[in-house]
Amino acid sequence: MNDTTTGRTERADVAIVGAGPAGLAAAVAAAESGAAVVLVDAAAQPGGQFWRHRPEGIVQERDGRGHHGWKTYLDLRARFDAGRERGQITYLPGLQVWMAEKDDAGFTLRTTPTVAGPVGGPAVAARRLILSPGGYDRQLPVPGWDLPGVMAAGGIQAFLKGNGSLPGRRFVIAGTGPFLLPVAAGIAEAGGQVVAVLESSSPAAWLPHLGAAAGVPEKALEGAEYAAVFARHRIPYRTRNVVTEVLGSGSRGSSRVTAVRSAKVDAKGKVRPGTERGYADVDVVGFGWGFTPQMELPLSLGAETRLDADGSLVGVVNERQESSVPGLFLAGEVTGVGGAKLAVLEGLAAGAAAAVRDDAARAAPGLHAMARHRRFAEAMHRAHPVPAGWQEWLTPATVVCRCEEVTAGQITEAREMLEARDARTIKSFTRAGMGWCQGRVCGFAAACLGQGPAAPPSAESLSSAARRPLAAPVGIGELAALEPSDS
Amino acid sequence: MSTKAQRGAGGPAAAEQPGSPQETVTISFDGRPLTAAPGQSIGSALVAQGIVAWRSTRKGARPRGLFCGIGICFDCLLTVDGATNQRACLVEVCEGMQIEGSCTPDDGSRA
Amino acid sequence: MNQTSDVIIIGAGVIGAATAYFATQQGLTVTVLDKGLPASGTSSACEGNILVSDKELGPELELTRYSLGVWHGDLAEHKKLWEFESKGGIIVASRESSLTSLERVMAAQASYGVVVEKLDPDALRQAEPNITPDALGGASYPEDCQVQPMLVAAHLVRLATEAGARFVADTAVTGFLRAGKRVTGVTTTRGDFAAGAVVNCTGTWAGELAALAGVDVPVLPRRGFVMVTEPLPPMVHHKVYAAEYIDNVGSSDAGLQASPVVEGTPSGSILIGSTRERVGFDRTVSIDALRLLAQNATALFPFLAEVKAIRHYHGFRPYCPDHLPVIGHDERAPGLWHAAGHEGAGIGLSAGTGKLLAQALAGMTPDLDVSPFTPARFGEQARNTSHREEATA
Numbered sequence: 004m005n006d007t008t009t010g011r012t013e014r015a016d017v018a019i020v021g022a023g024p025a026g027l028a029a030a031v032a033a034a035e036s037g038a039a040v041v042l043v044d045a046a047a048q049p050g051g052q053f054w055r056h057r058p059e060g061i062v063q064e065r066d067g068r069g070h071h072g073w074k075t076y077l078d079l080r081a082r083f084d085a086g087r088e089r090g091q092i093t094y095l096p097g098l099q100v101w102m103a104e105k106d107d108a109g110f111t112l113r114t115t116p117t118v119a120g121p122v123g124g125p126a127v128a129a130r131r132l133i134l135s136p137g138g139y140d141r142q143l144p145v146p147g148w149d150l151p152g153v154m155a156a157g158g159i160q161a162f163l164k165g166n167g168s169l170p171g172r173r174f175v176i177a178g179t180g181p182f183l184l185p186v187a188a189g190i191a192e193a194g195g196q197v198v199a200v201l202e203s204s205s206p207a208a209w210l211p212h213l214g215a216a217a218g219v220p221e222k223a224l225e226g227a228e229y230a231a232v233f234a235r236h237r238i239p240y241r242t243r244n245v246v247t248e249v250l251g252s253g254s255r256g257s258s259r260v261t262a263v264r265s266a267k268v269d270a271k272g273k274v275r276p277g278t279e280r281g282y283a284d285v286d287v288v289g290f291g292w293g294f295t296p297q298m299e300l301p302l303s304l305g306a307e308t309r310l311d312a313d314g315s316l317v318g319v320v321n322e323r324q325e326s327s328v329p330g331l332f333l334a335g336e337v338t339g340v341g342g343a344k345l346a347v348l349e350g351l352a353a354g355a356a357a358a359v360r361d362d363a364a365r366a367a368p369g370l371h372a373m374a375r376h377r378r379f380a381e382a383m384h385r386a387h388p389v390p391a392g393w394q395e396w397l398t399p400a401t402v403v404c405r406c407e408e409v410t411a412g413q414i415t416e417a418r419e420m421l422e423a424r425d426a427r428t429i430k431s432f433t434r435a436g437m438g439w440c441q442g443r444v445c446g447f448a449a450a451c452l453g454q455g456p457a458a459p460p461s462a463e464s465l466s467s468a469a470r471r472p473l474a475a476p477v478g479i480g481e482l483a484a485l486e487p488s489d490s
Numbered sequence: 491m492s493t494k495a496q497r498g499a500g501g502p503a504a505a506e507q508p509g510s511p512q513e514t515v516t517i518s519f520d521g522r523p524l525t526a527a528p529g530q531s532i533g534s535a536l537v538a539q540g541i542v543a544w545r546s547t548r549k550g551a552r553p554r555g556l557f558c559g560i561g562i563c564f565d566c567l568l569t570v571d572g573a574t575n576q577r578a579c580l581v582e583v584c585e586g587m588q589i590e591g592s593c594t595p596d597d598g599s600r601a
Numbered sequence: 602m603n604q605t606s607d608v609i610i611i612g613a614g615v616i617g618a619a620t621a622y623f624a625t626q627q628g629l630t631v632t633v634l635d636k637g638l639p640a641s642g643t644s645s646a647c648e649g650n651i652l653v654s655d656k657e658l659g660p661e662l663e664l665t666r667y668s669l670g671v672w673h674g675d676l677a678e679h680k681k682l683w684e685f686e687s688k689g690g691i692i693v694a695s696r697e698s699s700l701t702s703l704e705r706v707m708a709a710q711a712s713y714g715v716v717v718e719k720l721d722p723d724a725l726r727q728a729e730p731n732i733t734p735d736a737l738g739g740a741s742y743p744e745d746c747q748v749q750p751m752l753v754a755a756h757l758v759r760l761a762t763e764a765g766a767r768f769v770a771d772t773a774v775t776g777f778l779r780a781g782k783r784v785t786g787v788t789t790t791r792g793d794f795a796a797g798a799v800v801n802c803t804g805t806w807a808g809e810l811a812a813l814a815g816v817d818v819p820v821l822p823r824r825g826f827v828m829v830t831e832p833l834p835p836m837v838h839h840k841v842y843a844a845e846y847i848d849n850v851g852s853s854d855a856g857l858q859a860s861p862v863v864e865g866t867p868s869g870s871i872l873i874g875s876t877r878e879r880v881g882f883d884r885t886v887s888i889d890a891l892r893l894l895a896q897n898a899t900a901l902f903p904f905l906a907e908v909k910a911i912r913h914y915h916g917f918r919p920y921c922p923d924h925l926p927v928i929g930h931d932e933r934a935p936g937l938w939h940a941a942g943h944e945g946a947g948i949g950l951s952a953g954t955g956k957l958l959a960q961a962l963a964g965m966t967p968d969l970d971v972s973p974f975t976p977a978r979f980g981e982q983a984r985n986t987s988h989r990e991e992a993t994a
Contacts (some may be wrong), residue, residue, distance in 0.1 A: 043559065048521040052560055058582065100887065113888070116563065118581045119573035139562045151555040158559025158579070167536035168525075171557060256551055256593070257656065259542050279558035303886075335498030349928055388711035405557070407563060408549045421755035422770060428638050431645050431751040434868060439831065441912060444557075472886060472913050475770070476831060478560070479873075480906030548832060548869055575831055575909065 009242070011125050013093055015041040018112055018129035018356045020100055020300065023051020024072075024343040025135035025335030025350035032302060032354025033102070034086035041093045041127050041388045043100055045117045045475075049080060051137055052157060055164040062167065069189055071225070072343055079347070080361045098124040099475035101282050103300050110304075113485075115477040123481035131330045131357040132304075134318075136297040136480045138336035143178075143292050143393050144403045144411065144448055147249030150187045152260030156186045156291030169195045171287035175263045177201040177246040179387040180290040184229040188290060191236035197281050200233075201244040201265055202296035203272060204387045205406060219379040221344070243267050247274060248397050249288050250281075252452020260288055265381065271304045274461070277450060292389055294337040299471040308466060311339045313384035314447075318467040322370060332357050339378035394456045402444040403452065406438020425461070426450040426468035514537070517587040519544075526583040533566050533578035537590075544568050544591030550584070553593070568592065602793050606630040606767070608962055609787060609796040611774050612811060615750055615948055616642040616940050617802030618757035619955025623675075623765050627963040631766035632794055633758060634787070636773040638811065640754035643804050643947065645943050646916025648827060648862070648874055649750040650840070651949035654742035660973035662713060663923060668953025669744060669968045676952055679760070683752040684867060690745030690747055690840040691728060695735045696734065699794040699844035707740050718746050730782055731836050731904050732779075738845050747864070750800070750948045757955075769794075777814045777937070784814060784936035800938040805919040807927070808942035814934045818927055820942045822917035824883065826890040828898075831909045832869030836902070840864040843901060857889055861897035863905070869907070873898040876944070882917060890915075895967045920944040928954055928974035929961065938962070939976050 017033045019026050022044035030042045044051075048059055054076045056064045067073025086092035110132040115125030140155035147153070154162075154170065156178060162170045173196045176187045177317040187197045233240055247266045253259035257284050260391040263285050267278035293313050302308065307319040309326035317340075318326050333351040335346035348369040355368065364379075397403075399412025417423040417432040426442070426449050429435050435449045436442025442449065446468030450460035514525045518535060526535035533556045536544060545567055549599030557565040559579045566578040569590040608624050610617045613635035623632045635641065651672060656662040658670065669900040672685070694700035707717050720739040727730060728741065749866045762768050769791065778786035778793060786795035801818070803810045811818035827835040842862040876890040899906045921927060921942040931937045940958050 017578075017911075058529035071882070102888075104888070119570065119576055130809060139558060139560060149552060149554070151553050153555055155558045155560075155563075158557060159902055161559040161579075162531075162534060162537075162556070166530050168530075168534060168538060170534070170537050184515055254554055256546060256728060257543065258553060374876050402552075405554075405563065408552070420759055421752075422758070422768070423755075424638070428641075431640060437868070437870075437912075439911060440562060441569070444563050462787070475908060475913045477908040478906070479828075479895045479910055482828075482891050482910065483899050483906065485892040485895075487892065574907075 013041045013095065013125050013127045015039045015093065015127070015129045017041075017131045017133060017354070018043070018110060018127045019133045019135065020044075020112065020136035021051060021137055022046065022049040022096070022337070023135060023137045023335060023346065024053050025137070025353070026051065026133070027346045027348035028077075028335055029081055029133045029135060029304035029354035029357070030092055031082040031086060032351045033077055033358040034089075034091040035082065035354050036358035039091060040086065041095060041112055041129060043095045043098050043112060043127055045097070049083065049094075049096070050076065055161055056253070057165060057167050069192065071185070074453055075347060085225030087486055095125070100300060101473050101475040101477040103304055103329065105304055105331070115481055123478065123484065131251060131332065132336060133332040133353045133357050134300050135333070135335040135346070136300060136337060137444065138294040138296040138340060140291040141293045141295045141389075142290060142444055142446055143389065144401050145246055145248065145290075145396050146398055146401045147251060147260075148290065149402045149405050150227070150251040150258060150260050151250055152251075152286055153249055153288045153290065154431050156183060156289040159287065159289045160186050160189055161192055163189050166323060167423070169193050172196065173280055173285050174287045174289060175199050175201065175246065175285050176289045177265075179203045179389070180291060180293050181383055181387070182291055184226075184233075184292075186291070188229050188232040191232060191238060195238065196433075197238045197453040198285055198469075199239045199241055199265075199283055201246060202240065202242045202270060203245045203390045205242045205270070208225075218375040218450050222379055234465075243269070245272070245274075245390070245396065246288065247279070248291070265287055266390065268390060270314035270451065272392030274392075275393065276399045293384070293387065294336060294340045295443070296340060298337060298469040299474045301326065301331070301333060301337055302470050303472070303474065304331055304464060308330060308462060310462045310465070311384070312381045313340055314389060314459050315340060315464055316469055320418075323356035325356060338381065339377065339382070340445060341376055344382065345373060345376035348376065389459070390455070394452060403448055404433075404438065404442075406433035406440050406444075407434040409433045409435040411452065414449065418453060418455065423453055424455075425453045427464070436468060441474075442468050499536055515583055515585040515587075517583050517589060519589045520591055528583070530545050530583050532568070532583055532587075532589060533569065535583050536578065542592065546593050602795060603770050603791075604632075604767070605795040606632040607797050608632070609634060609794055609799045610785065610802055611800065612642075613639040613754060613758050613768065613804035614642050614802065614804050614806060614945065615757070615951040616804065616954055618754040618761070619951040620802055620940055621761040621955075622757040623955045623959035624962055625761045625766045627959045629959070629963060631761060632796065633761065633766060633768045634772045634774060634789060634794065635768075635770055637895070637923060638770050639758045639768075640751040640807070643916045643918060644750045644754045646914050647750055647825075647918070647945070647948060648872055649748045649948050650946070651746040651748060652690060652840070652946065653710075653742070653744050654717070655842075656946075658709055658713055661946070662710075662715075663969060664926075664950055664953055664974075666714065666952050667957070669746075671952035671956050672746065672950045675956065679756065682756045684749040686867065687743070688745065688747055688839055689732055690741070690742040690842070690863070691739050692842055692844050693723070693725065693732060693736050693739040695733065695737060695846040695900075698735065700737050703740055703844040705915070713757070714847055715742070729838060729841060731902055732841070734899055735900075745841065748948060751947065753951070755815065770955060774810060774813070777856055777934075782935055795833045798936055798938055800940060800958065800962070802940050804941055804947065805917045807919060807939060811931075811939065814931075814937050816931055816933045816937070818902040818939055818941070818976060818978060819921055820919045820927065821879070821921075821945070823920050824876070824878050824880050824915055825874065825918055825945070826894060826913055826915045828873040828891065828894050828910045830871040830873070830905070833908065833970055834869070835865055836904065837865040837871055838865055841901060845895070857887070857893065858898050859890065859893035861901040863898050868918070870911070871905070873905070873910075884915070886913075887906050891900050898926070910948075918945050919947070922980070926950065926954070926974050927976050928958060928971050929976060929978040933976070937968040969987050
């Protein structure tokens with residue numbers, strides 16, 4: 004499947020990072036506009052997280068069971084494969100970009116194999132670059148969330164889509180946002196038992212935003228589908244409910260999830276005394292608090308950013324999906340979390356624009372549809388905020404940074420004693436965000452804790468949490484083997 | 491525990507795939523032979539056998555296994571055929587694969 | 602006008618924090634101003650070295666040994682706060698020629714009282730089992746230590762404020778208050794602050810600040826990249842570097858240089874330093890810098906080729922053309938003091954610098970003669986004519 008495995012430089016008109024809905028669409032649009040395209044993706048096959056599927060060499064998923072928009076995928080995939088056959092698209096799967104550089108000639112990507120391999124990845128050089136790296140579940144720490152059996156909600160879905168099996172038997176899915184619904188529905192349809200879905204917001208929060216939602220009728224249909232699945236499998240959907248503690252059993256070194264404590268919360272996320280209850284015999288808990296776009300590559304290239312309605316740091320683009328950096332296009336979740344349909348539209352627009360040599364060229368297609376989807380996404384974000392009171396669910400011993408095992412108490416101490424107040428100073432003084440994942444998991448929470456409970460984190464703080472000079476771990480032997488630069 | 495997890499792993503989504511090859515692969519985990527399905531991730535193969543943690547944290551010796559499931563969090567690291575710190579959620583099993591966890595923290599044995 | 606104090610310290614990096622700490626110990630009233638938060642500049646982008654091994658004979662070595670005494674003496678009770686680690690340094694020679702120069706340096710340092718022990722190849726392998734088989738021998742410096750520099754700065758500021766100092770964050774200095782020639786305070790983005798003495802502890806930015814007072818302090822930035830590996834079990838037990846390092850520290854070559862400096866840390870990550878290049882305040886990541894770090898590190902510790910780097914960082918080391926720091930009162934602008942330009946040694950030298958400067962600020966004779974570091978060495982003239990007129994007006 005890989006079009007190259009050597010350490011040479013691949014050259015193209017347009018380089019694309021990510022083969023999810025936005026990246027696939029961008030590759031197809033750019034190639035169909037006549038550009039030579041190189042697409043780099045971390046996964047072994049196209050689809051991204053949304054269309055993750057079982058290894059094609061083992062299982063052919065013709066009917067797309069459990070997938071949304073599978074027809075769109077099959078269409079894009081056929082056009083993508085046709086582009087490869089014409090020699091217009093070079094597909095480089097299994098590679099992570101560890102650094103992106105810009106110079107007068109364009110962009111250079113440095114890559115490294117996602118899984119251990121005998122050689123490093125090639126460099127990719129292109130005049131234009133489209134970044135569509137997607138995002139991942141945003142997490143808030145809670146006591147016990149580092150027990151084995153606690154997963155990201157999206158991780159459970161990825162497990163199911165990628166392996167055709169479930170990571171456990173009895174699930175509690177918790178957090179906020181419409182994404183909890185397909186996760187729970189997928190588990191139930193695959194034979195797992197969803198003990199409860201705990202949603203911190205309230206459906207009443209949707210009402211003021213229905214006008215915007217009405218512009219996207221397919222979302223209403225999706226909602227109806229989930230409602231049917233929930234009814235069929237008798238899945239309790241409890242709003243204004245949160246997990247306050249995940250309980251485990253077993254000795255410290257071998258403990259794992261066995262139960263969950265929950266409580267009702269008010270509109271600010273404050274626990275209402277006397278509403279606590281427990282769910283026993285639970286072996287998997289899935290958490291999702293919206294999504295965090297992967298911003299390290301746009302940030303490293305100097306792209307302008309803003310805070311989106313969901314509190315995430317996202318890239319600023321114009322109507323051609325071009326960022327503040329000329330020649331750098333952004334598509335998908337990095338411009339604002341908005342789902343796969345919007346990502347496809349943005350990818351198509353970015354691909355077409357990036358392929359055109361004249362900057363004054365045609366307006367992007369699909370602008371109206373994109374605007375509708377963005378309005379819907381914004382309504383969803385406003386209806387499913389991160390509850391302001393979440394920090395009160397923590398105890399001083401709650402682990403916040405899973406990699407470096409930094410606790411909430413240590414972070415509070417750094418804030419109160421050492422003047423720390425943003426993700427950068429929290430990291431300097433406590434090591435939160437300095438470990439393997441480089442703050443991808445705890446960055447948002449650390450930024451919140453640095454700010455204190457009064458206000459959400461600033462763009463500056465989130466930006467310092469999302470700056471990762473190495474966008475992926477890279478072998479020191481690979482670095483030693485790099486070619487000296489020309490200058 | 492392992493029977494419960496196996497029941498989950500053998501759910502309808504797996505069983506009903508048309509043309510799904512029936513053969514299995516054998517891998518070893520910490521010296522124990524395990525059976526896995528072709529195309530499965532290492533993480534999924536271990537969870538299917540009831541193994542949900544295979545790493546201990548450096549400071550608190552806390553058990554860790556899958557978390558993000560998509561290669562972001564690096565919680566599920568293990569050693570695959572001698573290559574250290576590989577992500578169990580991303581690496582596919584293959585016949586004869588030797589997998590080692592690190593359930594004692596920093597024992598200094600790795601080279 | 603904000604409240605008047607005896608001393609205003611500009612900059613809450615390690616140098617400013619140490620000066621604030623010791624000034625409050627001297628009973629002075631202290632205000633610390635920083636344009637951001639503590640440890641936001643070079644202090645947060647270095648390796649936290651407290652080294653005697655890399656010092657040349659002369660005033661810097663004397664200051665180093667004095668400072669080491671302060672770390673182990675006055676500051677001993679706080680060691681845990683900043684992860685003080687007496688890890689010891691090892692210099693490794695892999696060529697006959699560098700072994701010869703190392704032995705020469707060792708002899709000179711030993712005659713000066715530095716504790717140093719020659720390591721034959723067997724002793725070297727015992728101390729660092731994973732060292733390159735090419736190593737011919739080395740030198741062990743048990744006095745070399747390490748701290749977490751951000752915690753040093755933050756805790757010293759905290760300890761100073763608990764002893765009565767005032768810390769004002771997010772306050773950039775925009776100019777100086779003058780009474781004739783004399784500096785009597787600063788103007789800032791948050792109003793004016795008056796004081797009997799103003800201390801410039803702004804590191805790489807010390808030259809710019811001095812220029813606001815009309816005096817020339819030629820502190821320049823030298824960029825250094827450091828690479829950080831994935832967490833590992835203990836594989837590197839000391840701060841290990843190549844014999845060529847000493848030559849590089851004193852070098853005035855502007856081009857990219859990299860000497861392998863490899864050390865384990867309590868967190869399990871290995872730090873790989875450090876490049877040195879003169880590119881102003883350019884923050885562009887340099888592929889060449891990363892490649893050189895990787896090549897030199899794997900030459901010293903071959904196992905590192907199989908290890909992953911998870912991040913890197915860079916900082917701007919403040920240096921003066923003569924590679925000595927600037928410490929003391931500036932006669933050209935009475936009332937203005939400097940403590941800056943410590944190059945790659947600022948963390949180690951901070952404790953001694955702060956204590957000596959505090960003694961001088963309190964009107965005492967410092968424990969160590971700081972005249973080799975005097976700002977007066979940069980010439981008697983104030984920097985620009987217009988300011989001179991203003992000052993004499």
